[in-house]
Amino acid sequence: MVKDWPKMAKDLSLAMREVRAGVPDVAKAFSELAKTATATGALDPKAKELIAVAIAVAVRCDGCIAFHVKAAFDLGATREEIMETVGMSIYMGGGPSFIYGSQAVEAYDQFAALKA
Numbered sequence: 001m002v003k004d005w006p007k008m009a010k011d012l013s014l015a016m017r018e019v020r021a022g023v024p025d026v027a028k029a030f031s032e033l034a035k036t037a038t039a040t041g042a043l044d045p046k047a048k049e050l051i052a053v054a055i056a057v058a059v060r061c062d063g064c065i066a067f068h069v070k071a072a073f074d075l076g077a078t079r080e081e082i083m084e085t086v087g088m089s090i091y092m093g094g095g096p097s098f099i100y101g102s103q104a105v106e107a108y109d110q111f112a113a114l115k116a
Contacts, residue, residue: 058097
């Protein structure tokens, strides 16, 4: 295991509470943006989370990988869907996306193991 993704998501959630308390108006606006962006439209929420996983991999954001892989998993994304998402990330982002894509698959496996 390279990283403990469920622990990272939990720890970051706790750390983000401090920021939410410090800048509540910004945090509220960000939460509204997230709610609006992830709402069902032409794309369903799972597809939107898979897009977020691809972007998280491409921009190399560990915390984003933790949160969006968990969200995709919770919305019913399969390991195969994560793999194809990672494949697109590698195509668009090259070698660094290969490394971070591997971590996204590891994160998926850890979240799945928690439900087993």
